[in-house]
Amino acid sequence: MSRDQETNSEPVRLLFEMTREDNPRLYDDLIRFNKGTKRVNRLRFLAHEGLMAQNWMLMPVAGTLSQATASALHAPSKVNPAVAGHVVQAFDVPMLDGDD
Known part of the structure; x- marks a missing residue:
């Protein structure tokens, strides 16, 4: 197994x-x-939904889409990019006192 394959199969642990x-x-x-599995699963779900919302906003429109599908993709999104960004921000390294 190559190093890349080994890395991709390792679980990600967060604390x-x-x-x-x-x-x-x-x-x-x-x-x-409560502490434990339910809270971890909720965080996993929120992170997944935030990632999906972020990817949805970046998805290019293919030229072969029907007119109805293309207009649905150009419809205003119900996902506020600023709010979706908070999910990503939640996983950033916290700023220490004195950091600007």
Whole structure:
């Protein structure tokens, strides 16, 4: 097995702490669940949906789409890019005191 194949098969493990001041909406959503599997699954779901929303906004429109499909793709998205960005921001390294 090559190094790339070994890396791709390894699970990703995360351990992080979050306070309400870091991201109030995400904190309030996650705190509804007890520690453990349910909370982890909720975070996994939110991260997946945020990734899908981010990819949806970047998807190019193919020239072979029907007129109805093309107009549906150009319809205003119900996903607010600023809000979707908070999902990505939640996984950024927290700023330390004194960082600008």
